[in-house]
Amino acid sequence: MPKHFRSLQEFTKLELLGLIGRAIELKKEKKVGKIHQQLMGKTIGLIFEKPSTRTRVSFEAAMYGLGGQVIFLSGRDTQLARSEPLKDMSRVMSRYVDGMVVRTFGQEVVEELAAYATVPVINALTDLHHPCQVLSDIMTVIEKKGPIEPLRIAWVGDGNNMANSWIQAAGILGFELTLACPQGYEPDQEILTESRKRASKPITLIEDPVAAVHGADVINVDVWASMGKEDEQEERLRVFSRFQLNRELLAKAPTDCVVLHCLPAHRGEEITDEVLESAQCIAFDQAENKMHIHKAILESLIG
Ligand code: CP
Ligand code: NVA
Numbered sequence: 001m002p003k004h005f006r007s008l009q010e011f012t013k014l015e016l017l018g019l020i021g022r023a024i025e026l027k028k029e030k031k032v033g034k035i036h037q038q039l040m041g042k043t044i045g046l047i048f049e050k051p052s053t054r055t056r057v058s059f060e061a062a063m064y065g066l067g068g069q070v071i072f073l074s075g076r077d078t079q080l081a082r083s084e085p086l087k088d089m090s091r092v093m094s095r096y097v098d099g100m101v102v103r104t105f106g107q108e109v110v111e112e113l114a115a116y117a118t119v120p121v122i123n124a125l126t127d128l129h130h131p132c133q134v135l136s137d138i139m140t141v142i143e144k145k146g147p148i149e150p151l152r153i154a155w156v157g158d159g160n161n162m163a164n165s166w167i168q169a170a171g172i173l174g175f176e177l178t179l180a181c182p183q184g185y186e187p188d189q190e191i192l193t194e195s196r197k198r199a200s201k202p203i204t205l206i207e208d209p210v211a212a213v214h215g216a217d218v219i220n221v222d223v224w225a226s227m228g229k230e231d232e233q234e235e236r237l238r239v240f241s242r243f244q245l246n247r248e249l250l251a252k253a254p255t256d257c258v259v260l261h262c263l264p265a266h267r268g269e270e271i272t273d274e275v276l277e278s279a280q281c282i283a284f285d286q287a288e289n290k291m292h293i294h295k296a297i298l299e300s301l302i303g
Contacts, residue, residue, distance in 0.1 A: 001300055004114045005122040007107075007129045008168040009194070016172060020139045023289065023296040030065070030292070038303050039068030045097040048124070049075030049104040050227045054263060054287050055124045055132070059101050062294035068302075071097065075104070090116035099302045105228055120301040127161055127228060128188060133262050134165035136293040138173070140286045141218055144258055148175045149201075154216035154253075155179040156209045157243050157270055158236075159187030162222045162262055170203050171195030178204045180212035182239050209243050213253040220260045221245045221270045237269065246272040250280070258282050 002010045029036070044063055048056060060070045075081060080089055090113040093100055099120045102110055107128040114121040123131055142148055153170070155163050159181040167187055170177035171194070179187060186192075186205060196203050206212060213219050224240040225233045245259065259271075259281040267273040275281060 003301070004117075004120050005131060005297055005301060006110050006114055007123060008131045008134065008165055008172060009191075011172065013172050013174070016135065016138075016169070019135060019293065019296045019300060020142060022299070023136070023139055023292040024143070026295045026299075027289070027292040036065060036295075037067035038299055039063065039066035041068075042098040042302055043069040043071060043096070044099040044101055044298070044302065045093050046070060046072045046101045046124070047075065047078065047080075047093075047103070048073070049080075049109075050125065052103055052124070054290055055103065058287075058290040059124065059294050059298075062291050062298055065291070066295055066299060066303075068098075068298070086112045087116040089113070090121075091118075094118040099298070122297060122301065125161060127226070128191075129165050129168075130161045130262070131165050131168075132293060132297060133162065133290065134169050135297075136289040137166075137220070137260050137262065137286050138169060139289045139293055140260070140282055141258070143285070143289075144282060145217055148173055150175075151217040152176045152178070152215055153218045153220065154212040155181075155220045156212055156245060156249075157181065157221050157240060158185050158224055158226065159205075160222060160226050162220070163187040164191045166220065167191050167195045167203055170201070171198035174200040176201040176203075178202075178206065178212045178216070180206050180209040180243065182243065183207060185236075185239065209249055210252050213249060213257070216253050216257050218258050218260060219245060219250070219253060222262055223264070223266055224270050240270070244270060244272065245275050247274055250275055250278075260286060263287055 063070045094117050101122045101124045103124040107126040110123045224236045261283040
């Protein structure tokens with residue numbers, strides 16, 4: 001198992017499926033009231049430079065649920081806000097905690113922290129990746145639909161951090177992925193090229209949301225303007241309008257297709273209230289599974 005969790009790319013299929021399997025086991029054990037203490041005496045630091053509800057709370061709950069401790073640091077309250085070098089921050093934090101969970105803008109921040117850390121660094125979202133989220137999403141799909149390999153997954157909307165992590169997952173795990181993104185909002189080209197080299201099924205990029213959801217077992221949507229892109233909101237509303245997941249678009253997919261949204265959702269933009277609240281949407285199971293996946297990741301990297 002790699003020391004850090006910077007993106008999905010450094011993991012093998014066996015390692016990712018192992019983490020999901022363990023998360024499913026930990027979820028079952030929690031439901032029957034089993035107490036876990038395997039991280040007793042361990043502490044993680046959460047360094048968050050962007051807002052978060054789910055990721056923060058699910059990492060904290062996961063760590064406490066395994067008997068460990070958490071220190072939360074909002075980016076603006078640390079000396080990073082006053083330009084302390086990341087390499088210093090990383091070496092200092094490594095003396096206090098057993099792992100760092102980082103949410104930030106540039107992927108290079110995670111890379112530099114990892115380069116200088118003597119403890120594991122876990123990516124809790126950057127502009128380029130959201131790897132822990134996609135792992136819990138795949139866990140949710142497996143729970144609802146069985147093994148991921150034969151499934152056809154559709155991505156509709158922005159070629160953002162979530163799309164990039166889904167592309168890496170498709171390359172590693174070997175499922176079919178079709179992304180419909182407007183021109184100018186495609187996923188990262190290098191990630192696409194590298195993942196296609198590893199893939200055993202097609203990873204296809206198109207511009208037509210109807211073609212993407214046709215025959216899909218899973219439809220994935222996310223906000224049109226990610227954190228940090230708020231000033232592009234108006235332009236994006238215009239560009240993305242035909243990419244809304246509404247009743248009409250959902251009707252083009254098989255009736256047993258499930259809808260994923262990592263949340264937070266902007267109802268009336270990327271998804272309608274009706275679709276988000278429908279029985280086909282499993283967004284709240286996804287949200288729950290973040291905690292179980294985070295437990296599996298923490299146990300494996302820090303335990
Ligand atoms: N899905 C997700 O990462 O949500 P938060 O931004 O609330 O952590
Ligand atoms: N793409 C979104 C995901 C939020 C969890 C963002 O980066 O804001």
